[in-house]
Amino acid sequence: MSSDPIIELKKVWKKYKIKKQTSRTLREDIVKIFSNKFDKELLVQGEFWSLSDINISINNGESVGLYGPNGSGKTTILKLLSRVTYPTRGELTVRGSIAPLISVGAGFHPELTGRENIYTNGTMLGMSIKDLKEKESAIIEFSGLDKKFLELQVKNYSSGMNTRLGFSVAVHSDADIFLLDEILAVGDTKFREKCAEKINDLIGQRNKTFLIVSHQHERLKELTDRIYYIEKGKITDLV
Amino acid sequence: MPFKDLLIVFIWRQFSVRYRNSVLGILWAIIQPISMMMLLTFVFTYIIQVKTGSYPKPVFYYSALLPWTFFVGAVNGSVKSISGSQSLVTKIYFPREILPLSGIFVAFLDLLIAGSIYIVLLFYFNISLNYTVIWIIPIFIVLIIFTLSVSLLFSSINVYYKDVGLIITFLMRLMFFATPIIYSIDKLSLKLKLLLFLNPMTFIVENTRRVILEGRDIVLWQFLLALALVLILFHVSYKIFIKIEKDFADVI
Numbered sequence: 001m002s003s004d005p006i007i008e009l010k011k012v013w014k015k016y017k018i019k020k021q022t023s024r025t026l027r028e029d030i031v032k033i034f035s036n037k038f039d040k041e042l043l044v045q046g047e048f049w050s051l052s053d054i055n056i057s058i059n060n061g062e063s064v065g066l067y068g069p070n071g072s073g074k075t076t077i078l079k080l081l082s083r084v085t086y087p088t089r090g091e092l093t094v095r096g097s098i099a100p101l102i103s104v105g106a107g108f109h110p111e112l113t114g115r116e117n118i119y120t121n122g123t124m125l126g127m128s129i130k131d132l133k134e135k136e137s138a139i140i141e142f143s144g145l146d147k148k149f150l151e152l153q154v155k156n157y158s159s160g161m162n163t164r165l166g167f168s169v170a171v172h173s174d175a176d177i178f179l180l181d182e183i184l185a186v187g188d189t190k191f192r193e194k195c196a197e198k199i200n201d202l203i204g205q206r207n208k209t210f211l212i213v214s215h216q217h218e219r220l221k222e223l224t225d226r227i228y229y230i231e232k233g234k235i236t237d238l239v
Numbered sequence: 240m241p242f243k244d245l246l247i248v249f250i251w252r253q254f255s256v257r258y259r260n261s262v263l264g265i266l267w268a269i270i271q272p273i274s275m276m277m278l279l280t281f282v283f284t285y286i287i288q289v290k291t292g293s294y295p296k297p298v299f300y301y302s303a304l305l306p307w308t309f310f311v312g313a314v315n316g317s318v319k320s321i322s323g324s325q326s327l328v329t330k331i332y333f334p335r336e337i338l339p340l341s342g343i344f345v346a347f348l349d350l351l352i353a354g355s356i357y358i359v360l361l362f363y364f365n366i367s368l369n370y371t372v373i374w375i376i377p378i379f380i381v382l383i384i385f386t387l388s389v390s391l392l393f394s395s396i397n398v399y400y401k402d403v404g405l406i407i408t409f410l411m412r413l414m415f416f417a418t419p420i421i422y423s424i425d426k427l428s429l430k431l432k433l434l435l436f437l438n439p440m441t442f443i444v445e446n447t448r449r450v451i452l453e454g455r456d457i458v459l460w461q462f463l464l465a466l467a468l469v470l471i472l473f474h475v476s477y478k479i480f481i482k483i484e485k486d487f488a489d490v491i
Contacts, residue, residue, distance in 0.1 A: 085485075107330065109256075123247075124331050128244045
């Protein structure tokens with residue numbers, strides 16, 4: 001095991017547009033290319049820095065929190081780490097596989113059944129089919145879903161059932177790094193407790209790395225070794 | 240390949256949604272080339288009389304419609320594969336190529352099903368095959384690389400520009416006539432032939448007929464030209480794909 005940090009962000013900047021252009025057409029853009037200069041690193045009207053000059057370093061086995069108000073850029077950081085989007089400027093290194101518990105069940109296909117979705121979602125999280133076959137019953141058991149619902153198309157699931165299955169698949173992956181976004185708002189009270197217990201258990205083992213985002217400062221303090229405070233896209237020292 | 244299993248699951252997922260009802264699924268795969276074949280045979284027998292050499296019209300047209308239908312089906316099936324998967328692309332990482340690729344695989348399954356009808360037709364019209372049938376493999380390799388390039392290119396551009404779908408419909412219509420499906424290029428001047436060979440589909444269609452119906456070898460220079468063209472196209476479109484895939488989640 002190398003001593004390099006498992007997650008490293010060096011001077012990371014990320015730009016977003018305030019107004020998402022709903023319909024861009026090829027014709028409009030060809031005109032644009034000829035009329036103004038493109039420079040990706042500068043702000044054009046209608047753009048803003050969602051993150052500016054972020055430096056984060058997390059070691060293997062650590063549990064780290066991200067705390068800040070809505071719109072401060074926490075979710076953007078998670079998105080960058082899960083490689084859904086890329087930094088505009090700066091360097092980002094992740095030395096391990098990631099299981100994002102950001103929006104669990106996001107990868108579900110509505111036309112497929114719950115059981116089929118265990119496989120599509122699981123492989124998306126980097127698990128092999130063989131792996132999933134072995135873990136299938138454990139995943140189903142953890143989700144607490146009744147067996148008959150597994151043959152039901154996911155489009156007929158309630159959002160609670162969706163989350164249960166999604167969380168259950170994700171938590172069974174072999175990922176080195178878990179990204180959690182407001183996990184404490186998952187499902188009903190009973191399932192929430194079960195999740196919290198599972199997470200506590202995984203954190204306790206110290207071979208997985210956790211990055212947890214939350215508004216609940218007290219809860220975050222309990223779960224993590226240290227906390228980054230983020231405000232308006234910048235890391236601050238102030239609470 | 241860490242995401243090999245994901246590709247398998249994706250293909251299977253498309254397949255099971257498509258073939259949930261197996262009779263409908265198979266019907267869907269053959270209805271397009273067969274109905275086109277019948278229409279062309281009818282039009283060029285009774286309305287405009289056209290000679291298609293010594294071959295029966297149904298096999299003449301079907302030989303061309305087989306690769307053509309695969310190409311059109313794969314491109315149409317993959318164009319919206321990325322832009323239509325917003326919930327996946329914005330939430331979870333996986334190699335984005337998998338989306339258009341799985342569309343192409345399903346079109347390939349359709350091709351195999353439609354291909355079995357082709358064999359029936361060949362038997363019915365007493366076309367005897369010889370060893371030249373083996374050339375169908377390099378021909379289809381060119382076809383697959385070409386289809387892959389076009390699908391990667393258009394599926395990625397479609398994330399940015401929603402008018403790509405319209406452009407494709409129009410382009411495919413142009414290409415249908417720029418490909419010798421309803422005619423043969425045999426009697427054209429070399430200059431015109433060369434011009435038509437800039438379209439890789441020309442090589443594919445002409446040589447499919449040649450190796451299957453005529454039992455002759457592939458034309459080597461045509462093969463090398465087509466192969467060079469599709470390899471360059473693949474290189475360029477994959478580069479474009481890699482370059483813009485990083486922004487997919489932000490613009491989709």
